[in-house]
Amino acid sequence: MASTESPTATTAAPEKVRRIVEAAARAMGRDGYAGTSMKDIAQEAGIAQGLIHYYFDSKESLLLAVMHGMCGQMLEESRARFGASTGDPLARGWAGLEAARDHCTQHPELIRLLFEMVTVSLNNPAMRAELESMYAEIEATTAAMVRELNALLPTEMPIPPEDFANVIIAGIDGLAMRAQVDRSFDIEAAYRAFGFLLLSSAASAYAAAGQPLPLDALANAIGAQVIVAPPGAVEPD
Amino acid sequence: MASTESPTATTAAPEKVRRIVEAAARAMGRDGYAGTSMKDIAQEAGIAQGLIHYYFDSKESLLLAVMHGMCGQMLEESRARFGASTGDPLARGWAGLEAARDHCTQHPELIRLLFEMVTVSLNNPAMRAELESMYAEIEATTAAMVRELNALLPTEMPIPPEDFANVIIAGIDGLAMRAQVDRSFDIEAAYRAFGFLLLSSAASAYAAAGQPLPLDALANAIGAQVIVAPPGAVEPD
DNA sequence: CCGATTTGGTTGAATGACCAATCAGGTTTG
DNA sequence: CAAACCTGATTGGTCATTCAACCAAATCGG
Numbered sequence: 001m002a003s004t005e006s007p008t009a010t011t012a013a014p015e016k017v018r019r020i021v022e023a024a025a026r027a028m029g030r031d032g033y034a035g036t037s038m039k040d041i042a043q044e045a046g047i048a049q050g051l052i053h054y055y056f057d058s059k060e061s062l063l064l065a066v067m068h069g070m071c072g073q074m075l076e077e078s079r080a081r082f083g084a085s086t087g088d089p090l091a092r093g094w095a096g097l098e099a100a101r102d103h104c105t106q107h108p109e110l111i112r113l114l115f116e117m118v119t120v121s122l123n124n125p126a127m128r129a130e131l132e133s134m135y136a137e138i139e140a141t142t143a144a145m146v147r148e149l150n151a152l153l154p155t156e157m158p159i160p161p162e163d164f165a166n167v168i169i170a171g172i173d174g175l176a177m178r179a180q181v182d183r184s185f186d187i188e189a190a191y192r193a194f195g196f197l198l199l200s201s202a203a204s205a206y207a208a209a210g211q212p213l214p215l216d217a218l219a220n221a222i223g224a225q226v227i228v229a230p231p232g233a234v235e236p237d
Numbered sequence: 238m239a240s241t242e243s244p245t246a247t248t249a250a251p252e253k254v255r256r257i258v259e260a261a262a263r264a265m266g267r268d269g270y271a272g273t274s275m276k277d278i279a280q281e282a283g284i285a286q287g288l289i290h291y292y293f294d295s296k297e298s299l300l301l302a303v304m305h306g307m308c309g310q311m312l313e314e315s316r317a318r319f320g321a322s323t324g325d326p327l328a329r330g331w332a333g334l335e336a337a338r339d340h341c342t343q344h345p346e347l348i349r350l351l352f353e354m355v356t357v358s359l360n361n362p363a364m365r366a367e368l369e370s371m372y373a374e375i376e377a378t379t380a381a382m383v384r385e386l387n388a389l390l391p392t393e394m395p396i397p398p399e400d401f402a403n404v405i406i407a408g409i410d411g412l413a414m415r416a417q418v419d420r421s422f423d424i425e426a427a428y429r430a431f432g433f434l435l436l437s438s439a440a441s442a443y444a445a446a447g448q449p450l451p452l453d454a455l456a457n458a459i460g461a462q463v464i465v466a467p468p469g470a471v472e473p474d
Numbered sequence: 475c476c477g478a479t480t481t482g483g484t485t486g487a488a489t490g491a492c493c494a495a496t497c498a499g500g501t502t503t504g
Numbered sequence: 505c506a507a508a509c510c511t512g513a514t515t516g517g518t519c520a521t522t523c524a525a526c527c528a529a530a531t532c533g534g
Contacts, residue, residue: 016509034271035360037493048511053495112359118418119356122349123272131418163423163430166415170427173414174407181355181368186400190407193400201437207444253483274519285485290521 017055017065019045025066029109033063033116060120064127067117070110071134075141077103082145089152090199096145097172097198101191104176111176139165149202154209157202168198254292254302256282262303266346270300270353297357301364304354307347308371312378314340319382326389327436333382334409334435338428341413348413376402386439391446394439405435 023045027036038059042049056062078099085095104111121127142165150156157164171194179187260282264273275296279286293299315336322332341348358364379402387393394401408431416424 032356032360038495039493049494050496050512051510054508054510057495059494115352115356118414119269119352121418123269128418135415135419157433159430159433160426163426164434166422166427167408167412167430167434170411170415170431171404171408172411174409174411175404177355177410177414178372178403178407181358181365182372185403189397189400190403193396194404194407196394196396197401197404197434197438200441201434204437204441204444207441275521276519286520287486287522288484291483296520 016047016051020047020052020055020062021065021069024062025070025113026109028063028066028116029113032112033120060124060127063117063120064130066113067127067130067134070113071130071137074103074110075134075137078138079141082141089149090202093145093149093199093202094195097168097191097195100172101175101187104172104179105187108180112180115177115180135169138169142166142168153202153205154211155205157205158208253284253288257284257289257292257299258302258306261299262307262350263346265300265303265353266350269349270357297361297364300354300357301367303350304364304367304371307350308367308374311340311347312371312374315375316378319378326386327439330382330386330436330439331432334405334428334432337409338412338424341409341416342424345417349417352414352417372406375406379403379405390439390442391448392442394442395445 020041024036024041027040027044030036031040038052039049041062042052045052052062056065078096081099082092082096085092087095117127117131121131139162143161146161146164146168150161175187175190175194178190179185257278261273261278264277264281267273268277275289276286278299279289282289289299293302315333318336319329319333322329324332354364354368358368376399380398383398383401383405387398412424412427412431415427416422
């Protein structure tokens with residue numbers, strides 16, 4: 001019988017469950033939630049239609065499972081990439097942004113799926129709760145990065161790390177959305193601008209401490225030729 | 238017979254068309270695109286179900302009309318608010334952000350509708366084209382603002398105004414999305430951080446020109462107590 | 475100035491397609 | 505042989521779209 005409890009279903013046959021969830025993620029990422037029928041998913045997974053309902057109560061609970069897996073994956077990856085990054089704080093910050101950018105350009109289906117989930121969640125409390133807790137975790141992870149960066153600056157930035165983190169997250173989401181809609185959108189250029197924005201505002205902590213802006217570090221972080229200091233500019237130390 | 242051409246339908250009875258589009262916007266903003274039936278829309282508009290198809294070929298073309306109207310409205314409003322803003326460039330930039338923030342908090346249904354459209358557009362070329370041209374216009378408008386701000390700075394920012402504009406737009410979109418999902422999200426705080434980010438990076442142009450950062454202007458722009466210059470900080474002139 | 479006729483607007487019931495979810499029955503496995 | 509696993513046809517409901525009929529206001533011929 002279909003499990004009425006958690007979407008990860010019964011203890012047995014985890015292989016099939018995984019196959020279903022993966023097939024659902026693929027199909028929904030390709031054709032959208034509304035555009036994908038249970039039949040399509042069953043076909044994609046190479047199983048009978050009824051079997052999906054043996055493991056999942058409803059289409060929505062299946063989407064919930066897909067989402068759950070996706071969130072875990074994304075968080076794990078972002079944590080790993082942040083942990084692996086080294087060097088000065090500005091370079092590390094830029095590395096984090098690059099990770100997000102690459103994720104968006106390399107897995108557009110996942111991003112699409114995420115937006116589908118947002119739309120569905122607005123009518124579905126369980127999904128909304130899942131999304132909220134996912135955002136809470138992303139916020140915490142990002143805020144930790146910001147705090148670490150903060151600690152390496154001569155002066156802390158004058159805004160709470162959580163707020164800073166949320167703006168970063170919002171920028172990443174917004175750029176991902178734009179790239180979905182606009183196939184010709186220059187996401188590289190946008191991320192360079194995003195990087196400049198974030199890092200130069202972090203760098204303003206140097207100014208607040210009475211120290212010159214580390215323009216070279218900034219330039220290195222977001223690519224050469226971007227910062228062209230005019231005559232009379234403050235030199236990095 | 239139903240018009241096969243543009244979604245604005247025949248020349249006659251523009252009143253009814255407007256009523257339908259408004260009812261559709263209301264209903265879809267409330268219950269989502271998938272969650273709203275033609276029957277619901279007809280009821281909301283106080284007309285018979287069949288009449289909608291007299292003016293609109295399909296549900297999607299109706300959504301297209303809704304979107305068209307919404308885009309025009311949003312662009313008009315943002316242009317108006319930008320034109321009306323006065324004062325120093327940083328304050329004007331902040332005023333623009335405040336306008337976006339207020340728009341999001343005061344018309345959540347419109348924002349929801351916009352996300353619905355994004356989702357639908359991924360399966361619908363006509364809708365996608367409409368969204369793209371809307372984004373192109375928003376980008377142009379925002380880039381013009383950035384250019385104007387740029388011209389008032391001692392040094393131009395080292396990134397193209399279009400890229401800068403796109404990051405601003407993305408941030409606004411991302412924060413709007415987050416606020417939709419997360420009812421308890423502190424959008425005011427996030428916008429303060431966003432403002433600090435944008436304005437302090439604009440202010441880095443002062444540093445590039447060898448001038449001190451105008452911290453007071455920044456503090457005024459995004460609210461007092463946000464910028465707390467430590468002992469030894471550079472003073473504004 | 476008046477009936478007839480066309481045209482544009484409007485109605486709500488009928489149509490037909492689709493699809494999530496169910497079920498009655500098979501198959502494997504311990 | 506039971507318990508878990510699996511199948512695909514069936515069901516019941518929803519919904520966009522169509523349609524036949526109705527109404528009102530023009531347009532027109534006499």
